Amino acid sequence: xxxxxxxxxxxxxxxxxxxxxxxxxxxxxxxxxxxxxxxxxxxxxxxxxxxxxxxxxxxxxxxxxxxxxxxxxxxxxxxxxxxxxxxxxxxxxxxxxxxxxxxxxxxxxxxxxxxxxxxxxxxxxxxxxxxxxxxxxxxxxxxxxxxxxxxxxxxxxxxxxxxxxxxxxxxxxxxxxxxxxxxxxxxxxxxxxxxxxxxxxxxxxxxxxxxxxxxxxxxxxxxxxxxxxxxxxxxxxxxxxxxxxxxxxxxxxxxxxxxxxxxxxxxxxxxxxxxxxxxxxxxxxxxxxxxxxxxxxxxxxxxxxxxxxxxxxxxxxxxxxxxxxxxxxxxxxxxxxxxxxxxxxxxxxxxxxxxxxxxxxxxxxxxxxxxxxxxxxxxxxxxxxxxxxxxxxxxxxxxxxxxxxxxxxxxxxxxxxxxxxxxxxxxxxxxxxxxxxxxxxxxxxxxxxxxxxxxxxxxxxxxxxxxxxxxxxxxxxxxxxxxxxxxxxxxxxxxxxxxxxxxxxxxxxxxxxxxxxxxxxxxxxxxxxxxxxxxxxxxxxxxxxxxxxxxxxxxxxxxxxxxxxxxxxxxxxxxxxxxxxxxxxxxxxxxxxxxxxxxxxxxxxxxxxxxxxxxxxxxxxxxxxxxxxxxxxxxxxxxxxxxxxxxxxxxxxxxxx
Ligand code: 6R9
Numbered sequence: 001x002x003x004x005x006x007x008x009x010x011x012x013x014x015x016x017x018x019x020x021x022x023x024x025x026x027x028x029x030x031x032x033x034x035x036x037x038x039x040x041x042x043x044x045x046x047x048x049x050x051x052x053x054x055x056x057x058x059x060x061x062x063x064x065x066x067x068x069x070x071x072x073x074x075x076x077x078x079x080x081x082x083x084x085x086x087x088x089x090x091x092x093x094x095x096x097x098x099x100x101x102x103x104x105x106x107x108x109x110x111x112x113x114x115x116x117x118x119x120x121x122x123x124x125x126x127x128x129x130x131x132x133x134x135x136x137x138x139x140x141x142x143x144x145x146x147x148x149x150x151x152x153x154x155x156x157x158x159x160x161x162x163x164x165x166x167x168x169x170x171x172x173x174x175x176x177x178x179x180x181x182x183x184x185x186x187x188x189x190x191x192x193x194x195x196x197x198x199x200x201x202x203x204x205x206x207x208x209x210x211x212x213x214x215x216x217x218x219x220x221x222x223x224x225x226x227x228x229x230x231x232x233x234x235x236x237x238x239x240x241x242x243x244x245x246x247x248x249x250x251x252x253x254x255x256x257x258x259x260x261x262x263x264x265x266x267x268x269x270x271x272x273x274x275x276x277x278x279x280x281x282x283x284x285x286x287x288x289x290x291x292x293x294x295x296x297x298x299x300x301x302x303x304x305x306x307x308x309x310x311x312x313x314x315x316x317x318x319x320x321x322x323x324x325x326x327x328x329x330x331x332x333x334x335x336x337x338x339x340x341x342x343x344x345x346x347x348x349x350x351x352x353x354x355x356x357x358x359x360x361x362x363x364x365x366x367x368x369x370x371x372x373x374x375x376x377x378x379x380x381x382x383x384x385x386x387x388x389x390x391x392x393x394x395x396x397x398x399x400x401x402x403x404x405x406x407x408x409x410x411x412x413x414x415x416x417x418x419x420x421x422x423x424x425x426x427x428x429x430x431x432x433x434x435x436x437x438x439x440x441x442x443x444x445x446x447x448x449x450x451x452x453x454x455x456x457x458x459x460x461x462x463x464x465x466x467x468x469x470x471x472x473x474x475x476x477x478x479x480x481x482x483x484x485x486x487x488x489x490x491x492x493x494x495x496x497x498x499x500x501x502x503x504x505x506x507x508x509x510x511x512x513x514x515x516x517x518x519x520x521x522x523x524x525x526x527x528x529x530x531x532x533x534x535x536x537x538x539x540x541x542x543x544x545x546x547x548x549x550x551x552x553x554x555x556x557x558x559x560x561x562x563x564x565x566x567x568x569x570x571x572x573x574x575x576x577x578x579x580x581x582x583x584x585x586x587x588x589x590x591x592x593x594x595x596x597x598x599x600x601x602x603x604x605x606x607x608x609x610x611x612x613x614x615x616x617x618x619x620x621x622x623x624x625x626x627x628x629x630x631x632x633x634x635x636x637x638x639x640x641x642x643x644x645x646x647x648x649x650x651x652x653x654x655x656x657x
Pocket of ligand 1: 270315316317391392393394395396417418419420421422423443506507508520522523529532533534
């Protein structure tokens with residue numbers, strides 16, 4: 001495929017001239033030179049920046065250690081540092097009255113501003129509460145909370161005492177939460193009575209109770225509950241404590257714990273090819289540098305900016321670009337509790353106008369949904385404060401990119417399509433606002449320290465040909481890369497480092513065009529991306545087969561104009577169960593209960609059998625083609641155990657005409 005027809009958008013003139021602040025990097029040559037330095041001499045490049053941007057309690061001697069071959073990557077070895085001190089204290093000491101967090105509540109008139117000084121005191125109180133509850137350096141703490149400033153406080157308080165936070169997205173079901181609590185052996189869970197979203201209350205505490213109701217193999221001793229709505233909630237004596245009561249008892253200062261740069265800062269569970277989610281573990285020093293540096297350059301953060309990321313704290317974007325990236329830079333970050341369409345589809349634009357937002361970061365699925373609802377929702381809003389608008393989570397189609405650029409950016413903003421993953425810690429491929437001409441649909445060029453390669457999936461050899469698709473790998477370690485999978489280093493090696501020895505394997509397909517721009521083609525493994533949420537097919541299949549009627553399930557990703565991909569499930573039933581009234585509904589509920597509502601299948605087909613090889617392996621490739629209307633391109637199906645099943649499936653999906 002060639003990209004000749006794709007328009008190239010130069011950096012908007014407006015960004016290079018007053019009154020816009022001068023971009024940190026304002027030409028492609030400057031970017032190229034810095035990038036070259038960063039990959040040729042990472043020790044100097046990252047060593048200098050780690051000293052300049054971060055405040056260390058004890059300096060490091062060694063910048064970089066280990067290799068992708070060995071899987072023992074470490075950065076800033078001897079350095080001692082605290083993430084909370086860097087994100088909060090140093091700004092609070094210099095500039096206590098600067099607003100750190102703007103909370104835009106679910107209702108547009110609920111706005112709360114928290115200064116760095118206030119943030120420091122609240123973080124210290126919660127840190128002291130954690131200590132009183134017995135949390136010590138190195139302990140894992142689960143956070144299951146809605147989009148309120150206290151969630152950021154919870155993360156920072158963990159970091160302050162050296163505990164490892166593990167946020168579970170509050171859309172996950174009790175069962176998913178339970179699995180994560182168990183895997184992490186956490187003794188403390190932080191939550192709220194309820195959440196608020198789109199005018200509805202969400203029963204956060206009740207879900208925590210359900211997750212913990214059978215304590216047999218769990219170690220949870222305490223649940224700290226923040227009062228968000230005031231709705232009465234069940235209480236477990238001796239286990240549950242109120243956030244406001246405990247914080248009122250303790251001092252509003254708590255010394256930050258000096259941590260080794262390689263001590264873990266957090267775990268974040270994510271879906272991979274196999275059934276059980278993995279606890280991706282990030283370091284303290286390297287992660288912080290990645291978050292701080294990328295936010296500064298990729299969003300061209302300047303003092304006095306008001307930065308807004310719409311992601312939930314439950315995902316990696318909410319960690320790096322809602323919490324750590326902005327706060328490490330001393331920025332004002334917006335925490336948005338609601339949805340893009342509540343109370344109406346002007347909500348984002350109203351938010352931008354009200355707070356004079358300068359950087360706005362959201363996902364293609366939201367952009368597509370708002371585009372579909374019509375341009376009238378943008379009319380009359382003043383979006384002129386914006387300089388950089390970003391996209392993340394999945395490939396952005398050129399139509400959505402153009403709309404975002406024209407309607408939201410008014411052709412006067414840099415559009416940054418940022419490619420990265422939970423495992424990469426921070427953005428690894430993206431334009432820089434003042435430097436990189438953009439092409440709709442391409443994440444463009446690598447960030448500092450990132451040396452991307454396109455590999456032939458079968459031979460593992462580098463593909464240098466233009467526009468040829470292969471798998472995306474990274475050739476050398478970078479500071480914010482994940483260090484391991486919690487309690488399962490061999491799984492880390494098997495998934496990321498062994499498939500192509502010497503390289504980090506992303507799991508995504510990609511190609512490079514004649515200008516060296518990278519085009520991400522989507523996952524090459526069994527991961528589905530629905531509205532930017534990562535799900536493994538195996539995880540959904542395992543939820544389906546837990547239903548007593550189901551014999552076998554196969555899940556694939558279909559194309560969807562709105563959500564990017566959507567879930568199609570094919571289930572075969574146990575003998576004598578070929579008619580089952582209401583089964584589809586039951587199975588839908590089953591998936592929602594076991595994983596969470598965001599994993600709801602779009603279609604469930606009850607089928608007599610699956611297309612299988614003679615050795616019994618389900619050929620998901622065939623199901624994928626049928627669902628995506630490519631049933632005329634199935635290729636050779638004669639090797640199937642029963643080729644006749646294919647016609648039955650086509651009729652199931654597309655009807656018999
Ligand atoms: C940050 C985040 C990672 C997967 C990744 C890829 C997809 C993310 C993208 C993109 C194309 C982009 N992805 N950003 N694909 N263009 N700009 O989303 O992390 O939840 O771990 O998902 O998302 O497939 O491998 P995570």
